[in-house]
Amino acid sequence: MPANRFNGHSDYGIGIGLRVPHYAHILSKKPVVDWFEIISENFMVEGGRPLELLDRILEQYRVVQHGVSMYFGSADRPDRTHLRRLKALVKRTKTPWLSDHLCWGSVDGTYTHDLLPMPYTFAAARRTAEKIRQIRDYLEIPICVENVSSYAEFHASEMTEWEFLTEVVELADCGILLDVNNIYVSSKNHGFNPYDYVNNVPHHRVGQMHIAGHTKFEKYILDTHDHPVLDPVWKLYAHATRLCGITATLLEWDDKIPSFDEVHGEALKANEFIDGAKRAAV
């Protein structure tokens, strides 16, 4: 499924996140990269260097927007100012789809700037789906929601995380940004089988995948994005690719960022698994 309605019928390959330490390299060397993912909030400003830089990148590359503060799962209504700025950026980048997280992080207008896990209940799924529909109708582009990594589970939950994700995307009729690293991290923190998760989400809705590195501590795993992708995550990615088809894939590397070539080289390892999926399909 190289393209579907959840990623705007685009056929993107393997991308990396656009990060400050790589700006000079990208602008001077113009490396060949399928696409860049930008953090929307970094460019939802009114002027200055961020927008100048973005415009220079847009002259050369395809860009997809990924947000970190829409908080589809917050009980609060969508913030109109936020949406107006986001829509202006969508017009600027011409992103074929937009992603943000299946989480909450603000209440009564106070922001925690974190991606907090949801209580997996039917009422929460209905509220979240309603917000996703409102936001998609306003922005007029497809939306993919990303599963987050988490460190807590709640007594109030009525279903598994993958059942909740499925409930939300079916009610909202939106896409999924399947973060296989987050699935792996949460599976270790909560003791479920990550393959059960990948097997049971609606594969036809997956419009994008994320891969990343994480850090193991004695009693939990943190989603740190400061390492190469670990083997179990690659295996899970290969499995997800077999089930979902070849999907636009993005490597996240957000801390202790090495050279551009190292990050891009790590991302391109995904080709090995994509080729495996192609061979399996023949």
Add this chain to the structure above:
Amino acid sequence: MKPPPKHAPPRIGSTADLRSFQRMMATAIVRPLTSGDGLQSRWIDGRPMERVAAEFIKPNDRLTSFERLQLYNRMYWFRLFDAIRDDCPGLLAALGERAFSRLAQAYLERCPSRSFTLRNLSSRLERFILDEPRLTAPRTALAAEIARFEWAQTVAFDGEARPVITPAHFARTPPSRLRLGLQPYVTLLRLRYPIDTYVIAVKRRDALRSEASNTRGASAAVHRAFRRVARPRARRTLVAVHRHNNRLFYKRLEPAAFRILEALAAGRTLSRAIAEAGPGVRPDQVKAWFKVWMTLGWFCAFGNKGRRTAS
């Protein structure tokens, strides 16, 4: 944020329940850490925090409910502390580690983020410093000016740029009727301390320290050498914080030039603003100033952005 419910809802069957649940968890996350960087042991009503956390968070075979909640509490504070340190290196240098941390914690407790972006985190810091002088005494005036200056840098970095007024516009409108706005990204600062040179010195020191600490085997003596930048002594300073070609600049201004810009920003006509420069100012001086300001693109149509002067 409104007060949380007495107990987390055992069942989340409505948006109201979801909101109650989120108020409960957010209240726990944003409470200050203990001196050992842990979750406080008592809830806001005095009950043991272990019991409150266990009401809504499941434990697992490795972590208690309390420990799981503590992870989020720590991540919240570490993230916000990092953000405010990045935004305010001058204030950190002037106050020192301990006083800055005390100030940052008190500020974030009183003024939690109300914006979707951390970019705006320190927008209310100057006001807070002035409202709570005990936190920065005896350097409150200096601290407030640095906070104002560092916020002006954020505005200059990515603030709005409006269409620049052209010389033709000047020619079309008589000075007695012409009103000029200052670009929103330009902030005029009337300071009691030379904060511009101080902040430059701190940035240089931090850049050098970063280089030194990247050097394998750098000695403690090297690090000590970078420890202090002398705090500025009081000296009246008039400066515009702005950007040009998307680079950040600080431009010192003569008092008469500052008065003209201040008057224009306040909505005076061009002729009134020039009159406020004072009697000793020569027309060729004024002409030279305007030539530079026009070249820098500082003027736009007078609008509704309000005063751009901070004193």
